[in-house]
Structure formats: C-alpha cells, structure tokens
Amino acid sequence: MSDTSVAAPTAGLPSKPDKIQLATPHEPFDWKRLLFMGIGLGLFFLVYYAPPFPDAVDPKGEIFALSKEGKAAIALFLLAGTWWVFEVVPIGITSILIGVFQALFMIRKPDVAFSDFMAPSVWFIFGSLIIGMTFSKTGLTKRMAYKMLGIVGERTSMIYLGSFLMTGAMTLVMAHTAVAAAVFPLLMAIYSLYDDGEKPTNFGKGLFIGMAFTAGAGSIITLLGAARGAVAIGFFKDIAGREITFFGLTKYMLPLGVTMIIGIWLLMLLLFRPEKKTIPGLKQRAQHLYQTLGPMSRHEILAIIIVLAAVFVLSATSFFPVLKAYDKSAIILVATLLFFILKILTVKDLEDVPWNIVLLFGGAMSIGFCLWQTGAAKWIAIHWLTMFQGAHWFIFVMGIAFFVLVMTNFIMNVAAIAISLPVALVIAPYLGVAPEVVLYASLATAGMPFMLLVGAAPNAIAYGSKQFTSGQFFRAGIPASIMLLVILGLFILFIWPLMGMPVTVAQT
DSSP states (O other), X not given: OOHHHHHGGGTTSOOOOSSOOOOOOOOOOOHHHHHHHHHHHHHHHHHHTSOOOOOEEOTTOOEEOOOHHHHHHHHHHHHHHHHHHHTSSOHHHHHHHHHHHHHHTTSSOHHHHHHGGGOHHHXXXXXXXXXXHHHHHHTHHHHHHHHHHHHHOSBHHHHHHHHHHHHHHHTTTSOHHHHHHHHHHHHHHHHHHHOOSSSOOHHHHHHHHHHHHHHHHHHTSSTTSOTHHHHHHXXXXXXXXXXXXXXXXXXXXXXXXXXXXXXXXXXXXXXXXXSOSBOTTHHHHHXXXXXXXXXOOXXXXXXXXXXXXHHHHHHHTTTOGGGTTSOHHHHHHHHHHHHHHTTSSOGGGGGGSOHHHHHHHHHHHHHHHHHHHTTHHHHHHHHHHHTTTTXXXXXXXXXXXXXXXXXXXXXXXXXXXXXXXXXXXXXXXXXXXXXXXXXXXXXXXXXXXXXXXGGOHHHHHHHTTOSSOHHHHHHHHHHHHHHHHHHHHHIIIIIHHHTTOOOBOOOO
C-alpha cells in the first residue's frame, strides 16, 4: 500500500502538535469566599434553631409575638445580607437562594415566595433597564454625553459634578430607577472617553457609585422621585390628621437633597480621586464626536417621544386622581412594548438585558415581603423604637432615621416606611416630638440606602458598570451614610426649625 493511500483518511484531521500542551495551573482556592459563605449559613442556622425570641410590646401595651416563620425570616435576612455584601456567589444567585430557602424551610409557601420575583416593582425595574438599553442602541446616550462634556469641560472633578447634578435634576420629575437606567449608558459613553481598558479605575468607581448615591439624594425632593413619599404622607394623614402638600414636601427636602448631592460629589473626590485631573482635548473631541452623529434619526425621535410620554403619565399620576388607578409598572411596560412594536429593539436585544440585576431585585422583593408578612419586620421595629421611649427627642428622631436607614438597605424603602413610621408616629407625642420631623427624617434616610446593592435600583444598575464590587460599594456607603446622618442631624436641630418646621410639641 502506498504512502498516499494511507494518508488519505487522515487528511481532514488536525495535524499532530509539535509539543505537548501542559494544562494551565488551577486558580488558588478562595478561602475567603468559603469563609463568608459559611458565616452566612452559620448565622441562618444559629437563628433558625435558636429558642423563641422575647415578645415586642408597643407603647399602647399591645403584644407582638415573633412566630417561628418570623424568626426564620430574620435568619434568612442575615444569610442573604452576608452573601450579598461579600458576593460569595453572583448576586442574582443569592436572590434565587432566598426563594429556595423559604420553600425548603417552610417560611412561606413556594408560590408566594417565588411570585415576588415577578412583582410589579421588578417589572418596573425591567422596563427602566429597557429604556436605558434603547437610549444606548439609538445613540441618544452618546448625543447627550457629548453635549454635556462640551459644557462641563475637561476637568474630571467637574465631570463628576455635572453628572451628579444632571442625575439629581432628573429625579425631580421622574422615578429614580428610570433616571438611573437612562443615565447609566450616558455615563458609560463618558467613561469610554476616559479609559478604554477593561480594568476598573477610581474615576469609574466614583462616577457610577456617585450616580447611584445622587439618584437617591435627588429622589427625596419631590413626590415624583419615588413611591415612598406618597405612602409616608398617607400614613401621616391617617395618624397625625394633617395633610402634606406636594410643594410642602419639596420646601423642606430641597435644601437637604441639594446639600447631600454636593456632599456626595466631595466624598467621591475624596474616596475615588480620578487618576487624571483632566482629559486633554476632551472638550474639542466631544464637540467633534457630537457633530459626527449628524441629525437625529427616526428611532432616536421615536424613543424620545415614547419616554417623554411615559414620564409625563407617571408624573401626572401625582396630580390627577383619575390616573392613580394605573400601575406605574404597566405604564413603563407600555413604553417597552412600543420599542419592540416599532422595531427600535429586536428580540436579540433581550439577550443583553442584565438579568443578574433583575434577579437581584426579585430576591430583594421576596425577602422584603417575607419579613413583612411573617411579622418579623414589625417585631424588629417595635423592639428598636421602644428603646428610645425615655430618650431625648433628638435621640428618638435620629434613632428612627437610623432604623429606617438600616432597613431600607435590605428591604423596599416603601416597606421600611410602612413598618416604622406608624409605630414612630404613635410614640412621638409621648416624647413631645412633632410628627412632621419624624416624617421628614424617615423619608430622608429611606431614600438613601448607600450600603447594599439591593437597597435601591440605582445601586444595582450602577453595579452593571463592572467598575466596583459589592464589597467596595458597601465600604463607600459607610462614610456616605455617616455623612447623611450628620447632615440630617444639623437640619433637624437648626435648619428645619428656622424654616418653620415644628420639631417639638407639648407632651401627651
């Protein structure tokens, strides 16, 4: 048999390698990850199998016993918080664990625990992310980014400030989740002009963490920034018997919100000082890139019309009672449907949705409702707030604000308000505290959960930049939260009373 006849059957096969490829060495075992995974599980089982906790007693003498399910909810709360902070697994996977543990340990029925992952608020976040994706795909974000850079110039500190002021201003008229989703791709376009590498930078951390923080700070100023304001005012009217108007809220919250935005800007410069003080030639480059975009395309115009219409309807629900029957999630999903109907987006674009973030908020909703429905959240609130029954009025108000701040980092800020404000408003008259200062202090901290990604949608959206880890966000959130409490304390003691807000009343 000839050589050619032997070689023919192997002609299509890959040639024999000249050298044997050695396997690459395995990555070193991550003991830190295993440690915090074990700590989270340890906390869960420690609380789950602990003896019953003592009852909570409110100022009226009503007793609140913590059920077995409520104790288990607290255990799950500690597990999820540990895994989220130290990111032992992807944050969306921790969220799935929340539903699984509720089912396995019979904390809530599976159909209830998992249905929270599809709650209207999760769909609102999904719709907001789709809006951001549409802005990015059509080129609107680049157009807006280049225009802003042409105004603020080349100094990175001013780029920080311009981005934060723009974010804060937008929250005056639209929900902070939608603002973050719209601003995110814009900031990505800005960042691409600073650094085109894959490694995170100080500038990237400050830009995106600062965006999340300022979205929260701006959202407290009007009732349009988030749903928590309307819920809190409803409780206030029922318990205190007084009405808070739209502009009455803004009168006291505007100076606090603006002060916080400036404070966040200075804090980002301190924590994440950009590697470059300036980006030479940025202004001219931005102006040139803006000109190369040419006139607005049909898809850009359609996207703007659809988004502005959705924002108008969402804003109008605060002024026109007839529109309050329409759910905000349904309104924003109409915009999502129109993007696909008009072929601005395609089915392939669904593959680019950051499902990790969607799952994160599904899990946040599930643990929030779990704490609420099992009575664990109310039990915690009563235990905490009754500790301050004999305290000075200022300590009582700051204690409420701190409790809401901690709770809103783990559960929906609406839920944090719903479980703490009614109890606080009942206790307040016994200490000679005016209900107004309790309301405004609670709303301030409910709007600024700076430590955990699950605290607010802008936090999770900013995480999509891949510029920081959940641990780095947590560490940045500690000084930001301290700054919030210090500024809030100054407003409670000095500024709000000078503006006419009552802070004390005759004790009942």
